[in-house]
Amino acid sequence: MALAKQPYKGARDFYPSDKRVQKYMFGIWRQVCERFGYEEYDAPILEPLEIYLAKTGEEIVNEQTYVFEDRGKRKVVIRPEMTPTVSRMVAARRQELAYPVRWYSIPNLWRYERPQRGRLREHWQLNVDVFGIDGIEAELEMISLVDAMFVAFGAKHDMYEIRLNSRKLVDEALSSYIGLNKQEAHDVSKLIDRMHKMERGKFVASIDEVLTPKSRKAGAAEKLLTLLDAKDLKSLPPELIENTSVTELKQILNMLSVGGIKNARFDVTLMRGFDYYTDIVFEVFDTHPDNNRSMLGGGRYDGLVGLFGVEPVPTVGFGWGDVTLANFLELHRLVPELKPETDVYVALVGDTASEAQKPIAELRRAGVNVAVNFSGRKLGDQFKAADKQGVENVVIIGETEVKENRFQLKNLRTGKEKTLDIKAIVKSLKGQQ
Amino acid sequence: MALAKQPYKGARDFYPSDKRVQKYMFGIWRQVCERFGYEEYDAPILEPLEIYLAKTGEEIVNEQTYVFEDRGKRKVVIRPEMTPTVSRMVAARRQELAYPVRWYSIPNLWRYERPQRGRLREHWQLNVDVFGIDGIEAELEMISLVDAMFVAFGAKHDMYEIRLNSRKLVDEALSSYIGLNKQEAHDVSKLIDRMHKMERGKFVASIDEVLTPKSRKAGAAEKLLTLLDAKDLKSLPPELIENTSVTELKQILNMLSVGGIKNARFDVTLMRGFDYYTDIVFEVFDTHPDNNRSMLGGGRYDGLVGLFGVEPVPTVGFGWGDVTLANFLELHRLVPELKPETDVYVALVGDTASEAQKPIAELRRAGVNVAVNFSGRKLGDQFKAADKQGVENVVIIGETEVKENRFQLKNLRTGKEKTLDIKAIVKSLKGQQ
Numbered sequence: 061m062a063l064a065k066q067p068y069k070g071a072r073d074f075y076p077s078d079k080r081v082q083k084y085m086f087g088i089w090r091q092v093c094e095r096f097g098y099e100e101y102d103a104p105i106l107e108p109l110e111i112y113l114a115k116t117g118e119e120i121v122n123e124q125t126y127v128f129e130d131r132g133k134r135k136v137v138i139r140p141e142m143t144p145t146v147s148r149m150v151a152a153r154r155q156e157l158a159y160p161v162r163w164y165s166i167p168n169l170w171r172y173e174r175p176q177r178g179r180l181r182e183h184w185q186l187n188v189d190v191f192g193i194d195g196i197e198a199e200l201e202m203i204s205l206v207d208a209m210f211v212a213f214g215a216k217h218d219m220y221e222i223r224l225n226s227r228k229l230v231d232e233a234l235s236s237y238i239g240l241n242k243q244e245a246h247d248v249s250k251l252i253d254r255m256h257k258m259e260r261g262k263f264v265a266s267i268d269e270v271l272t273p274k275s276r277k278a279g280a281a282e283k284l285l286t287l288l289d290a291k292d293l294k295s296l297p298p299e300l301i302e303n304t305s306v307t308e309l310k311q312i313l314n315m316l317s318v319g320g321i322k323n324a325r326f327d328v329t330l331m332r333g334f335d336y337y338t339d340i341v342f343e344v345f346d347t348h349p350d351n352n353r354s355m356l357g358g359g360r361y362d363g364l365v366g367l368f369g370v371e372p373v374p375t376v377g378f379g380w381g382d383v384t385l386a387n388f389l390e391l392h393r394l395v396p397e398l399k400p401e402t403d404v405y406v407a408l409v410g411d412t413a414s415e416a417q418k419p420i421a422e423l424r425r426a427g428v429n430v431a432v433n434f435s436g437r438k439l440g441d442q443f444k445a446a447d448k449q450g451v452e453n454v455v456i457i458g459e460t461e462v463k464e465n466r467f468q469l470k471n472l473r474t475g476k477e478k479t480l481d482i483k484a485i486v487k488s489l490k491g492q493q
Numbered sequence: 494m495a496l497a498k499q500p501y502k503g504a505r506d507f508y509p510s511d512k513r514v515q516k517y518m519f520g521i522w523r524q525v526c527e528r529f530g531y532e533e534y535d536a537p538i539l540e541p542l543e544i545y546l547a548k549t550g551e552e553i554v555n556e557q558t559y560v561f562e563d564r565g566k567r568k569v570v571i572r573p574e575m576t577p578t579v580s581r582m583v584a585a586r587r588q589e590l591a592y593p594v595r596w597y598s599i600p601n602l603w604r605y606e607r608p609q610r611g612r613l614r615e616h617w618q619l620n621v622d623v624f625g626i627d628g629i630e631a632e633l634e635m636i637s638l639v640d641a642m643f644v645a646f647g648a649k650h651d652m653y654e655i656r657l658n659s660r661k662l663v664d665e666a667l668s669s670y671i672g673l674n675k676q677e678a679h680d681v682s683k684l685i686d687r688m689h690k691m692e693r694g695k696f697v698a699s700i701d702e703v704l705t706p707k708s709r710k711a712g713a714a715e716k717l718l719t720l721l722d723a724k725d726l727k728s729l730p731p732e733l734i735e736n737t738s739v740t741e742l743k744q745i746l747n748m749l750s751v752g753g754i755k756n757a758r759f760d761v762t763l764m765r766g767f768d769y770y771t772d773i774v775f776e777v778f779d780t781h782p783d784n785n786r787s788m789l790g791g792g793r794y795d796g797l798v799g800l801f802g803v804e805p806v807p808t809v810g811f812g813w814g815d816v817t818l819a820n821f822l823e824l825h826r827l828v829p830e831l832k833p834e835t836d837v838y839v840a841l842v843g844d845t846a847s848e849a850q851k852p853i854a855e856l857r858r859a860g861v862n863v864a865v866n867f868s869g870r871k872l873g874d875q876f877k878a879a880d881k882q883g884v885e886n887v888v889i890i891g892e893t894e895v896k897e898n899r900f901q902l903k904n905l906r907t908g909k910e911k912t913l914d915i916k917a918i919v920k921s922l923k924g925q926q
Contacts, residue, residue, distance in 0.1 A: 062802025063544050065585035068569065071537035073582050076596065079533045094834040095857045097864025100512045104504035104615050105538065105571075105601060106559075111496050126539075128561035131605050136501065138538075138571070149506050152498035158881030162864060163509065168538060168601075172564050182537050197846055197867040208857075319850060369495025401527040413630055417752060424528045424641075431530025431595055434630040448591035 070173075070181030077450075080398045082184070085213075085385055086166055089186045092209045093164040096201065098188060101163045103145045105170075109135040111144040114367055115336035124171040138170040142187040143336065143364065143377065150191055150375075151368030159192030159373075178353065178384050188358075189377030191365070196308050198376040199340050200315055202358065206344060206378065207321050213385075214394045217323045220355070224312065224342045225330035227359070229305035237299050238283045240275055248284065253331035255288070293326050308340065336361040342378070348391050355388055356380035403489055404469075405446035406432040407439055409458030416457040419467065419482050423455075426486040430455075447472050453489060503606075503614030510883075513831045515617070518646075518818055519599055522619045525642045526597040529634065531621060534596045536578045538603075542568040544577040547800055548769035557604040571603040575620040576769065576797065576810065583624055583808075584801030592625030592806075599815075611786065611817050621791075622810030624798070629741050631809040632773050633748055635791065639777060639811065640754050646818075647827045653788070655757035657745065657775045660792070662738035663761065670732050671716045673708055681717065686764035688721070726759045741773065769794040775811070781824050788821055789813035836922055837902075838879035839865040840872055842891030849890040852900065852915050856888075859919040863888075880905050886922060 067073045074082060090100065112121050126138040139145060142165060150161060165187050175181060188205065190198050203222060210220055230252075234245040247270035255263050267281050275281075283297075290296045293306055293313075300306060309326055316324045332341045341359030346352060358378020366372030389395045404423065408416055413434055423430050431451065433442045439456065446454050456468040469485050470477045480488065500506045507515060523533065545554050559571035572578060575598060583594060598620050608614060621638065623631050636655060643653055663685075667678040680703035688696050700714050708714075716730075723729045726739055726746075733739060742759055749757045765774045774792030779785060791811020799805030822828045837856070841849055846867055856863050864884065866875045872889065879887050889901040902918050903910045913921065 063547070063581070063800050064541065065581055065801050067581075068537050068539045068541065069565075071539060073537070073585070074535035075582065075586070076532035076534050079535055082535070083533070094862045095860075097835045097838075097862060099509035099834055100516070101509050102507035102512055102515070104501050104506070106501045106504060106603070106615070108497065108501065114496070126561075126563065128559075130559065132502075148496065148498055148500075149508065152506070153508070158878040159868070160864075160866065170539070182539070193867055195867065197865075201865070315847065318847075319854075367496050368498050401532055402530045405530075414748065414751075421752075427528075429527045429530060431593075432630075432634070433593065434626055434628065435592070445591040 068181075070175035072180065072182065076400065077398075080400070081386065081395060082382065084396065084398055085382060085389070086184075086186075088209065088212045089164075089166065089380075092205060092212050093186075093188060095208070096162070096205045098162040098164040098190075098205075101146070101149065101165050102167070103142075103149060103165070105138055105168060106136045107139050107145055107148075109137050111148060111367075112137060112140065115144070115334065115364060120171065120333075124173050126170050126172055139167065140169055140171045141334075142167045142169065142185065142379065143189075143334070143361070146187065146189055146377075147364040147375070148368055150373060151365050151370045154365070154370040154373070157191075160198075161191040162189075163191075164188045178351075178387055180383055184382040186380045186382075187377065189375055191373045191375050193376070194374045196312055196340070198374070199312055199342070199360065202376050202378060203312070203316060203324065203342060204319060204321065206356065206380075207316075209380075210344075213389060214396075215388075215392065217321075219347055219392050220323065220388075221345045221347055222316075222321070222324035222342060223327035223330050223345060224309055224324060224340060225327055226305035226309055226340050227331075227337050228339050229300070229303055229309070230328070230331070232303060232305070233287055233300055234284075237297065238275075238280050238287070239278060240280060241272070244271060244275060244280075249331060252288065252329055253333060255329060288329055290326075290328050296328070305339070312340070332357055332359060334361075336364050338362045340376075346388050346391070348388075351387055351391050353384075355384040399452075400450045401429055402431045402449065402451045403429045404431075404453040404455055404485075405442075405449070405451045406430055407442040407446070407454050407456050408433060408436065409439065409456060412457055412459060412462055415459075415462040419455075419457065419462075419465075422482045423486065426482075428486055428489055443470075443472060453492075455485060501614075503608035505613065505615065509833065510831075513833070514819065514828060515815065517829065517831055518815060518822070519617075519619075521642065521645045522597075522599065522813075525638060525645050526619075526621060528641070529595070529638045531595040531597040531623075531638075534579070534582065534598050535600070536575075536582060536598070538571055538601060539569045540572050540578055540581075542570050544581060544800075545570060545573070548577070548797060553604065553766075557606050559603050559605055572600065573602055573604045575600045575602065575618065575812065576622075576794070579620065579622055579810075580797040580808070581801055583806060584798045584803045587798070587803040587806070590624075593631075594624040595622075596624075597621045611784075611820055613816055617815040619813040619815075620810065622808055624806045624808050626809070627807045629745055629773070631807070632745055632775070632793065635809050635811060636745070636749060636757065636775060637752060637754065639789065639813075640749075642813075643777075646822060647829075648821075648825065650754075650756045652780055652825050653756065653821075654778045654780055655749075655754070655775060656760035656763050656778060657742055657757060657773060658760055658763035659738035659742055659773050660764075660770050661772050662733070662736055662742070663764070665736060665738070666720055666730075666733055667717075670730065671708075671713050671720070672711060673713060674705070677704060677708060677713075682764060685721065685762055686766060688762060721762055723759075723761050729761070738772070745773070765790055765792060769797050771795045773809075779821050779824070781821075784820055784824050786817075788817040832885075833883045834862055835864045835882065835884045836862045837864075837886040837888055837918075838875075838882070838884045839863055840875035840879070840887050840889050841866060841869065842872065842889060842894075845890050845892060845895055848892075848895040852888075852890065852895075852898075855915045856919065859915075861919055861922055876903075876905060886925075888918060 234240045337359045339360040343354045343357035360376045362374045452473050454470045461467045466481050667673045770792045772793040776787045776790035793809045795807045885906050887903045894900045
C-alpha cells in the first residue's frame with residue numbers, strides 16, 4: 061500500500077512559496093528585535109516534563125502536551141511554549157549574564173488540540189523577553205517593540221488594539237475590595253479569562269456557583285460585575301483608583317500615547333492563560349470584524365527563573381504565533397508580492413551542458429542566483445518550467461552562444477530579448493531589482 | 494526541589510554567542526544553495542512512523558528513533574532524517590511541480606543514541622535535493638555545490654576529500670562478478686559499510702561467516718578482498734572496467750577536475766547507511782588527522798518518491814549536519830570573529846528615560862540597533878554591562894545632552910570619545926562597519 065502524502069494532522073508542509081512568506085515574517089520579526097537590542101537564542105524542542113508542571117497551566121499540561129517516555133524512561137515533552145525554557149537558560153547562567161538581558165527566539169511549538177482557524181497543533185512563535193528590569197520601562201519597551209513590528213509589517217494603528225491589565229490589580233480587587241478568599245479568587249479569575257467566550261447569563265450563573273454563601277450575601281457578584289464593566293481606568297471603583305498598579309498603568313498608557321501609540325487601552329477583563337504572570341499583562345487584538353481576536357500576548361513574570369534554584373529575576377516578555385500573524389496579514393492585505401530567490405533560469409540548447417559551466421560559474425561569482433535546466437527539451441518547454449517556478453529571466457546557452465561568448469537574455473513577462481555578454485547580463489539583472 | 498537547569502541530554506542550548514555561529518553557518522548554506530537555484534522548504538518535525546519503515550534502515554528505526562503514540566493513538570516519530578519527508582512532499586504535488594525541482598531545508602533532526610564527538614541526539618542538517626534529472630548532471634551539480642560551500646566557508650581543497658562510489662557497481666560486482674546470492678550480497682554490503690571501524694582480521698572472519706559453503710569454495714572472499722583493495726577505477730578487476738557505472742564515475746571525476754575540483758576520488762568501500770540509495774553515492778571526509786571522518790554524504794535515490802503511490806522521480810541529494818560542520822570549522826580555525834547584532838548601547842544618566850526616547854527612536858529609524866540600560870547605575874557599571882555583552886559603542890544620554898541634543902559616543906575598545914548629534918553618531922557607527 062502506498063504511504064500517505066499529507067503532513068501530520070494540524071501541522072503544515074511549507075513548499076517554497078509558503079516558506080517565502082514565513083521567511084518574510086521571521087525577517088521582520090528579527091529585524092525589529094535586533095533594532096531594539098535583542099539577540100537570538102535557541103534551545104532543544106524536547107524538555108523534561110517537570111518544567112511545565114509548576115506554572116504553565118493545568119489544561120495545557122494535562123490535555124494538550126505531546127508528552128512521552130524516552131528510551132531511557134525519562135518523561136519528556138515537545139515544548140508547548142518557550143517561557144519555561146528561556147527561564148531555565150537564564151537560571152543556568154544567572155551569575156555570568158550582563159543585565160538587562162534582551163533575548164528573542166522563534167521556536168517551533170506543539171500542542172495537541174483540535175485544529176481550527178488561528179490554532180494548529182504546530183506553530184512557530186516569536187518569543188521576546190527582557191530580564192533584569194524592575195520598573196515599567198520594561199513594559200514600555202516591550203509594547204513599543206510590538207508596535208514597531210506592526211508598523212514594519214505595514215499595519216495602520218486602526219487595524220489593531222493593544223489592551224493592558226494588571227494581574228496584581230485584579231488580585232487585589234478580588235481579595236481586598238470584593239473580599240473573596242483564595243479559592244474563590246482563583247476560580248473567578250479562570251472564569252474572567254473565559255468570559256468573552258460565554259454568554260453574559262451563563263457567566264453570571266457560573267460566578268454565583270463558585271462563590272461561598274458568605275460572599276454571595278455580601279454582594280460580591282454585583283461588585284465583581286461593576287468592576288468588570290469598567291471601560292477605562294477612570295471608571296474603576298474609587299477604592300481602587302489609588303492602587304499602585306493603576307498609577308503604573310496610567311503612566312504606561314500616557315507614555316505610549318506621547319510616543320504616538322494611541323491604540324492602547326486598559327481592559328480589566330484581560331487575564332492571560334498562564335499561571336506565571338505576576339503583574340502587568342497585555343494582548344494585541346485584531347480590529348477586523350472577521351478576525352476580532354487576540355493575536356499575541358505577554359506580561360511580567362518575575363517568579364519563573366527562581367524556580368530553577370537561583371535568585372529570581374524580574375522579567376517581561378511576550379509570544380506571537382506565526383499562524384495568527386499570517387491571518388492578520390492576509391485579512392488586511394499586507395502580504396507583499398514575494399519573488400523566488402532564483403534570479404535567472406538557464407535554458408540549454410543542444411549538447412552544451414559542459415561548455416555552459418563557465419558562463420554559469422561566472423554569473424554565480426557575480427552574485428546571481430542561477431538554476432539550470434538540463435532536460436534538453438524544446439526551448440518553449442524550458443520557458444514554461446521557468447515560468448511555473450516564478451522565475452522571470454531566462455539565459456539561453458547554445459553552441460553559437462558559447463563560441464561567441466554572448467548569450468540571449470529573455471524576460472518572460474515582458475517578452476524582451478537582448479544578446480549580451482555575461483557582464484552586461486549581470487548588470488541588466490541587477491538593474492531590475 | 495529546584496528544577497534542573499541543563500538542557501535535555503544530547504541536545505544543546507544556544508546562547509546568543511552560540512546562535513551567532515549557527516546563523517553564520519546556516520547563512521552560508523542558504524546563500525550557496527540559492528546561488529545554485531535551490532529554494533527553501535520546510536515540514537513538521539513529527540511524521541507518521543510508516544514513512545521510515547520502508548527505507549531508512551533497521552538500526553535507525555528500531556533503536557534510534559523518538560517514536561511514541563499521540564493522544565489519538567497514532568504512532569508518530571520525531572524525524573531522524575528529512576529524505577522521506579521531502580519525498581512525501583514531492584509526491585503530494587507530483588503533477589503540478591516544474592522539473593527539475595531544486596529544494597533545500599535545514600531541519601532539526603533527532604536520534605536516540607549515546608552522545609559523542611560529532612554525534613548528538615539532536616542536530617540540524619542541511620538537506621539539498623534535485624528532483625527530475627536522470628543523468629550525471631545532477632551528481633555533478635550536487636558535488637560542485639558542496640565544494641562551493643566549503644570554499645565559501647574559507648576551506649582549502651587539502652582540508653577535505655570527496656569520495657565517490659556507485660551502489661549499482663557494488664551490487665553488480667557482488668552478484669555477477671563474485672557470484673553471491675541476494676542474502677549474501679546484503680550481508681556483505683552491511684559489513685563493507687562498517688569495515689573501517691573493524692580490524693582487518695575481524696572483517697575477513699565476518700565475511701567468511703556470512704558466505705555460503707558454495708561461495709566460499711568458489712573463492713568469493715578472495716575476489717571480494719581484491720575488489721575492496723582497488724584504490725582507483727583503473728585498479729578494478731578487468732571484468733568490471735567496462736561497466737556503465739565505471740564510465741559514469743570516470744566522467745564525473747573528469748568533469749570535476751576540469752572545474753578545478755581535484756580533491757575527489759573513487760572509493761569502492763563507500764556504502765552509505767541508508768537503504769534507499771540506488772546508484773552513485775558520495776561523502777566528504779575531513780583530512781585533518783584529529784578528525785578523519787565523514788562530514789556529509791548523499792547520492793542518488795530514484796525510488797523513494799514512488800513509495801507514496803505516484804510515478805517515481807529521479808533524485809539526487811545530500812545531508813550535512815551542523816555538528817560535523819562546526820567541528821570542521823573549529824579544527825581548521827575557520828570560524829570568523831562574530832560581533833553581536835547590537836550596534837550601540839545607551840547608558841542613561843539621571844532621570845532621562847523619557848527624554849531619551851526621542852534620540853533613541855531616531856537612531857533606530859536610521860537602522861542602528863540600540864540596547865538601552867535603564868538600571869540608573871554608575872556609568873562604569875553600565876560600561877561593564879555593555880562590554881560583557883560584546884557591544885563596543887556606548888552613547889551616553891544625560892540631562893545636558895538631551896538639552897543640547899548632542900551626545901557622547903564612546904568606543905569601549907579604543908577608549909575614544911566624541912560629542913556628536915544623532916546624524917553624526919549614525920555616520921560614525923556606519924563608518925566602523
